[in-house]
Amino acid sequence: MLALALGMSLYAWRMRGRATQSETPAEYAHPVAAPVQGPTEQVTLYVAYDDPGVLRAQSSSIPLPAGRQERAQELLRELLGLYMDKASSHPLGPGSEVRDVYLVDPGLAVIDLNDAFADGHRSGVLVEELTVASLVQTLATGIPGINRVKILVGGKERETLAGHADLSCVYDISAVAQMVGELQK
Amino acid sequence: MPWSSRPRDHAAPVVMAGMAVLLALLVFDAAVSGFSEEKRLSVYSGAASYSVPVREQNGAEYVGLLEILGPLGTVNGRTDGGVWRLNFNRVDGEFTPGQTRARVQGKSFDLPANFWLENGHGLVPLSSLPGLMQRFLGTSVNFHENARRLFIGNVAVHFTAQVNKTNPPTLVMNFTSPVNPTIATEPGKLRMVFNREALVPPGSQTLTFDSPVIPSATFQEGNGAAEIAVNGPVPLFASFSNNGRTITITPAPQSAASAQAPVAPSTVAPGGPPPPVQPGAPAVSPAAAPSPVQYFVVVDASHGGDERGAALSDQLEEKDVTLAFGLRLGQQLRAQGISTLVLREGDATMSLEQRANMTNTAHPAIYICLHATSQGTGIRLYTALLPVGSENQGPFLDWTTAQSGFRAASEAAESSLAAELGKRQIAVRSLLAPLRPLNNITAAAVAVEIASPSGKLDDLNSPAYQQLVAESIAVGIEAVRNQLGGAR
Numbered sequence: 001m002l003a004l005a006l007g008m009s010l011y012a013w014r015m016r017g018r019a020t021q022s023e024t025p026a027e028y029a030h031p032v033a034a035p036v037q038g039p040t041e042q043v044t045l046y047v048a049y050d051d052p053g054v055l056r057a058q059s060s061s062i063p064l065p066a067g068r069q070e071r072a073q074e075l076l077r078e079l080l081g082l083y084m085d086k087a088s089s090h091p092l093g094p095g096s097e098v099r100d101v102y103l104v105d106p107g108l109a110v111i112d113l114n115d116a117f118a119d120g121h122r123s124g125v126l127v128e129e130l131t132v133a134s135l136v137q138t139l140a141t142g143i144p145g146i147n148r149v150k151i152l153v154g155g156k157e158r159e160t161l162a163g164h165a166d167l168s169c170v171y172d173i174s175a176v177a178q179m180v181g182e183l184q185k
Numbered sequence: 186m187p188w189s190s191r192p193r194d195h196a197a198p199v200v201m202a203g204m205a206v207l208l209a210l211l212v213f214d215a216a217v218s219g220f221s222e223e224k225r226l227s228v229y230s231g232a233a234s235y236s237v238p239v240r241e242q243n244g245a246e247y248v249g250l251l252e253i254l255g256p257l258g259t260v261n262g263r264t265d266g267g268v269w270r271l272n273f274n275r276v277d278g279e280f281t282p283g284q285t286r287a288r289v290q291g292k293s294f295d296l297p298a299n300f301w302l303e304n305g306h307g308l309v310p311l312s313s314l315p316g317l318m319q320r321f322l323g324t325s326v327n328f329h330e331n332a333r334r335l336f337i338g339n340v341a342v343h344f345t346a347q348v349n350k351t352n353p354p355t356l357v358m359n360f361t362s363p364v365n366p367t368i369a370t371e372p373g374k375l376r377m378v379f380n381r382e383a384l385v386p387p388g389s390q391t392l393t394f395d396s397p398v399i400p401s402a403t404f405q406e407g408n409g410a411a412e413i414a415v416n417g418p419v420p421l422f423a424s425f426s427n428n429g430r431t432i433t434i435t436p437a438p439q440s441a442a443s444a445q446a447p448v449a450p451s452t453v454a455p456g457g458p459p460p461p462v463q464p465g466a467p468a469v470s471p472a473a474a475p476s477p478v479q480y481f482v483v484v485d486a487s488h489g490g491d492e493r494g495a496a497l498s499d500q501l502e503e504k505d506v507t508l509a510f511g512l513r514l515g516q517q518l519r520a521q522g523i524s525t526l527v528l529r530e531g532d533a534t535m536s537l538e539q540r541a542n543m544t545n546t547a548h549p550a551i552y553i554c555l556h557a558t559s560q561g562t563g564i565r566l567y568t569a570l571l572p573v574g575s576e577n578q579g580p581f582l583d584w585t586t587a588q589s590g591f592r593a594a595s596e597a598a599e600s601s602l603a604a605e606l607g608k609r610q611i612a613v614r615s616l617l618a619p620l621r622p623l624n625n626i627t628a629a630a631v632a633v634e635i636a637s638p639s640g641k642l643d644d645l646n647s648p649a650y651q652q653l654v655a656e657s658i659a660v661g662i663e664a665v666r667n668q669l670g671g672a673r
Contacts, residue, residue: 122560123494124558124559124560126561126634127558132619159621163488163492163503166572178617179616179617179618
């Protein structure tokens with residue numbers, strides 16, 4: 001109980017601190033991160049394609065650190081890099097970033113997006129669903145042991161990503177896999 | 186005094202653990218204290234209606250002068266020696282930090298408490314606003330200080346309320362300007378909170394009506410908002426009309442108990458479960474309505490009011506397209522003899538919880554939610570992607586996964602709609618989606634996202650296309666009607 005109370009306090013302080021950090025200026029179109037140390041590994045990214053509105057599994061070789069949480073962060077940053085490219089198949093708003101990924105045992109991953117990600121995201125059921133499915137499925141595939149995912153924005157819960165895709169819930173990986181299967185057709 | 190040589194006891198570790206827990210909880214409480222409700226002042230004027238934060242300073246409430254005056258005209262403030270000078274629309278003011286004496290247009294004005302300067306922003310006591318604003322604006326100002334609501338000029342919105350003795354009775358409220366309150370329902374009450382409207386009370390703050398179903402309504406104001414609570418022994422339902430100038434309150438539609446009604450194989454036991462319990466809300470038992478109204482279909486035009494949805498173009502907002510479709514679909518269904526409730530018939534703000542609550546209270550056989558998009562072509566049909574939820578508690582369904590017992594009915598309905606759309610050469614795709622309030626609905630639930638058939642946005646607004654889609658959906662519902670059963 002003591003550990004739980006201390007853990008809750010630490011998490012709340014950390015979330016509050018994150019909520020007051022200033023956002024990356026809009027002119028930075030690409031996430032800024034220090035070079036990753038680690039051997040190159042083959043990973044599967046689930047990439048969204050607006051035309052024709054599908055998700056495609058794509059193999060990629062990227063350096064990954066040893067730590068599980070750091071690997072999760074790097075996976076999503078790699079995915080985001082594709083979307084922030086000028087020729088992106090699924091453009092995101094300028095300044096979109098994954099602030100952090102927390103792995104909370106057992107099996108829960110928390111993806112913390114920055115405000116620019118949500119505020120600049122195009123609004124629509126399918127376009128938002130593609131983003132959510134892409135993030136969740138990439139993470140679940142790349143980090144074994146994750147069975148639930150929660151998405152925050154700026155360290156806080158938001159009702160929807162951009163008016164449609166639900167962010168108030170906790171995603172069940174097995175249900176998301178079913179959705180991904182349909183999005184790959 | 187020497188330390189005792191008593192045998193070691195277990196009290197000290199327990200006390201230390203308890204203190205550590207208390208410390209951790211205090212830290213946690215401090216961490217989340219930022220989430221407590223903020224004090225606000227609402228300002229209503231002909232130019233704009235807005236709210237500003239109120240802060241406490243030395244036991245008094247203060248507001249920023251720049252924030253108050255900014256939306257009303259051209260304002261700037263600067264520090265000049267030991268004085269803070271403010272200019273608003275060429276009216277000069279001088280304030281001295283730590284003093285109560287100020288000057289506006291060269292004339293002295295005494296503040297009820299000291300003026301403060303913080304990061305170049307001048308803070309004045311809340312209670313000084315009527316006098317200050319009158320001097321800067323040159324117009325009459327009315328201040329409801331306890332409620333923190335400031336009225337500039339003749340902006341008040343008045344209303345009348347009258348219960349019509351129809352069956353069921355209806356409370357009709359007419360407002361002198363369009364209104365857009367947020368609505369919440371709880372046992373015995375429907376609450377409408379007006380955050381942006383300069384609503385003022387009628388002669389009495391409690392209105393009584395000669396109706397056992399809607400006996401009274403009360404007006405109150407606080408923290409920059411006005412609230413009307415309509416009281417009644419049965420769940421109540423609000424609808425908007427007359428471009429937001431009329432709100433009609435009626436008993437929420439309820440299904441009559443019917444032992445003869447067919448029950449779809451995958452749905453609930455005869456009689457149906459009560460509506461699922463929303464987190465934090467007490468369970469609401471359906472009360473007997475004076476004259477139950479059965480709706481087979483609930484049509485929900487998504488977004489509305491403050492929430493425009495997607496900006497489909499510079500001129501076209503998703504909420505307007507969904508409203509047009511919703512009204513057309515409602516008409517089409519009724520023309521086919523299918524009783525239909527259209528949740529939103531005007532530009533009203535409704536939360537996802539309100540939509541789900543109203544739908545579940547109506548106990549329809551099917552819920553259709555309409556969205557619109559400028560991306561892609563054709564129609565996309567969605568059923569609920571169910572999130573992680575909690576266990577049902579006896580007859581009470583978990584709110585987040587309330588749809589789980591109705592998945593088969595939803596999929597049957599989706600297939601039927603897809604078939605009808607396909608017959609009319611409309612491109613259609615069926616998917617799961619994490620789209621509320623589908624997962625909160627205790628009926629077959631399908632969302633329809635409408636895109637242009639050709640990629641041209643104008644077609645999305647074309648009456649012919651809208652009618653074609655509405656017909657497809659209506660015929661699709663008719664085709665699967667027996668599988669869905671009656672209104673529950």
